[in-house]
Amino acid sequence: MTFSIVTVVGARPQFIKAAALSxxxxxxxxxxxxxxxxxxxxxxxxxxxxxxxxGIEPPRWNLAMGGGNHGAMTGRMLEGIEKILLENTPDMVLVFGDTNSTLAGALAAAKLRIPVAHIEAGLRSFNFYQPEEINRVLTDRVSELLFCPTQLSADYLQRENIRGKVEVVGDIMHDSVLLARKINAKLSTPLDDLELQSKGYALMTLHRAENVDEPVRLAAMIDYIRSQAAGQPVIFPVHPRTRQRLAEFKISLDGFRCIEPVGYLDMIALLEHASELYTDSGGLQKEALFCETRCVTLRDETEWPETIETGWNRLWTATHHEPLSREPVFGDGTTAHKIVASVETYLDTRSGLL
Known part of the structure; x- marks a missing residue:
């Protein structure tokens, strides 16, 4: 028997994770x-x-349903995904992370009694003002298989009495970074184009609304990074929203080397060779750890406390990093294979083959 799987994605970072899984x-x-x-x-x-x-196939279906408020966007996605699932009747639906696409895919499948597997399950910031936190919690509630990146995320699910099967499989992003570094070894990197020396520059990204839409907070972060960089070049791929706000608030970027946003492979190359990363991105905190580059997170909390405990990350409000540890808290880079094996075993059991 061959099982039919539909993987729902909604943004480029999810395609990166899907590449390793596919x-x-x-x-x-x-x-x-x-x-x-x-x-x-x-x-x-x-x-x-x-x-x-x-090395992945383009999407079989593209609903083109971006834009709009959270409720309207999620509702349109739910309707579109449901239609495709009814027409194709897959054996399982896979979703990643915490986007509106994640929640819409999980709800559409669950209401049609199609089992849902949630990759990156159990993450918690405990901040329900974040739309992502709502998406995470609700997706976990309707999932049959919950693939956790760490034991901590599994512990959170146990405390919440989640009904689905919880497995600690490691972090799929580790697989993705290993794939990207393997590809980059065969390609030219942006270090040559930007005339950069390995470990001779800092890297920063800044895009979250709670940071860039507040002029006092944004100016404070820019000043903080400038002082922390201590004369090193700071490479800053500027998100369009951030660029607009910096201009609107008349915030100086003296000491920063602003470049256009870069693709995933170039970002991993820049990250691997940076002396330090400053970011408000969730994913880059872990990718920095996988590249063994220390990170400072420009937020007041993180959904990845393991990155702080192992000394690879700290919040910008902290004064120092914890001592470094190379303990593989996010797995060994074989997460995708573990997920595939678990999905197929679950579907065998459900089909009466085991």
Whole structure:
């Protein structure tokens, strides 16, 4: 028996994770996986080259449903995903992380009694003012398989009496970073174009609304990074929203080297060779750890406390990093294969084959 899997994605970071998972599915003759793109985030860097470099097929379906408020966006996605699931009747739906696409995919499948597998389950910031926290919690509630990146995330689910099967499989982003570094070894990197020396510059990203829409907070962060960099060049791929706010608030970027946003492979190359990272991105905190680059998170909390406990990360409000540890708290880079094996075992059992 061959199982049909639909993986729902909505933004470029989820495609990065899907690349590692799809590569594992292609090595199995038990399952056929297809990607459904909700179109939550439009990204003009997702050209055919993007898919070719990562070695994945473009999405089978693209709903192009980005834009609008959270409720309207999620509602449109729910309707569109449900239609595709009714027409194709997959054996399982996979979702990643905490976006509106994640929640819409999980709800659509659960209401049709199609089992849901949530990759990156159990993450908690305990800040319900974050839309992502709501998406995480609700998705976990309706999932049959919950794939946790760490034991801590599994412990959170146990405390919440989650009914689905919880497994600690490691972090799929580790698989993705290993894949990116392998690809980058065969390609030219932005260090040559920017005339940078390895470990001779800092890297920063800043894009969250709670940071860039508040002029006092944004100015304080820029001043903080400038002082922390201590004369090093600071490479700053500037998000369009951030660029607009910096100009609107008349905040100086003296000492920063501003460049256009870069693709995933170039970002991993820049991150691997940076002396330090300053970011408000959730994903980059872990990617910095995987690249063994210390990080300062420009937020007041993090959903990745393990990065702080191991000394690779600290909040910008802290004065120092904890002592470094290389304990593999996020797994060994074989998460995708563990997920595929678990999905197929679950579906075998559900089909009465075990």
């Amino acid at each position: 590569a594992a599915f292609t090595k199995s003759d038990r399952s056929t996986e297809r990607l459904l793109h909700t179109g939550q985030h439009f990204d003009d860097k997702m050209s055919s080259i993007f898919f070719d470099q990562l």
